[in-house]
Amino acid sequence: VSQALTRKYVPDFLIDRRLTVCDGIERCLKKGRGAEQASAAQLAALLCIQLGVGDLTDQVCHDLKPLLTFTILDNSASPLARAKCCWTLAMLGFLDSTDVLADTHRTLLSVFSGSYSKGDGTTPSVPVELATLHAAALSAWSLLLTIIDIHAFTDPNLTQMSGLLDSPHLDVRMAAGEVIALMMERGRQYDDDCEWEAGEQLIDKLRQLATDSHKYRAKKDRKTQRSSFRDILRYVEEDCPPNIQVRFGLETLALDSWCRKKQYDAFCQVLGSGMNLHLTENDLLRDVFELGEKLVPLNMAAHKQSRIERHLMNQANFKARCISRAKNRDKRSAVIS
Secondary structure, three states: OHHHHHHOOOHHHHHOOHHHHHHHHHHHHHHOOOHHHHHHHHHHHHHHHHHOOOHHHHHHHHHHHHHHHHHHHOOOOOHHHHHHHHHHHHHHHHHOOOOOOHHHHHHHHHHHHHHOOOOOOOOOOOOHHHHHHHHHHHHHHHHHHOOOOOOOOOOOOHHHHHHHOOOOOHHHHHHHHHHHHHHHHHHHHHOOOOOOOOOHHHHHHHHHHHOOOOOOOOHHHHHHHHHHHHHHHHHHHHOOOOOEEEEEOOEEEEEOOHHHHHHHHHHHHHHHHHHHHHHHHOHHHHHHOOOOOOOOOOOHHHHOOOHHHHHHHHHHHHHHHHHHHHHHHHHHHHHHO
8 A cells, every 4th residue: 555655646535545544554553563563654654645734634643643652652662663653753743734743842852862972971872773763763853843943942952963973873873963954054044143053063073974984884884974964064164055956757846955855855755766756746745845836747649659650660761771781781792792
């Protein structure tokens, strides 16, 4: 079902079947384990993206959020399922027009705060599975950062994010760097003298990560990290936002801010290979990214050759090639003789 909703935009089909789909999601979240819970969470996000913003989505969010929250906070659940539920909870919070986001904020914070530096400034020892979960929760929370009032919370802050940059896990470091860029962008948009401005210590950390060449880290990880933190450092020091052009069909989407890039990445996380199709057809995404009305597709069928026309054309081309090659062969044989 998730694959079908990724590849096709069918809101009308789902409107009359949303209760059935929601019932299946609830059963999987309650009684399923591991991959089944993760798949159910993925389907919940896809369902809401298909339905778009409105009363139907608000009702789905109201029904599913308690189960998603319970799964996220359940330490006996698999980290994979909890991570997927974090993404879905954030996406539902992003789409739910009635949610004040306070509960979602606290839930995600309770997860990724496990990677915060200890009281003495040392980095906690976190297993790889939990680090992946913490990174997912932090990255999911950063989606909410694109729409919430920046003065509505005091935790997390830049100091805590700076501590996460010391994590031995790449996913956590990159998620923290992204949050730092988002915090500063939102702060600068709201107030030029915002308290969310990087100090010299934070800038030094970002510079080190942007030029990291430590051999104990995998070459691929170093390359990914340097690429990401170069962009973050450029924004922090020079106020230079990202400038990414995404082409789909006959249109182009400009990702010219960290907020817009984060929203695009979040939808990609859910839609995967179906992102371009949904950018073209999905009313929700076109509204979020301000793409305007859908383009009317050209009627290519009217200009398409019929099968018999293509066959006759190929025959004519084949005959012309044979005549031309025959002449060349005759000349070559005359030269040889």
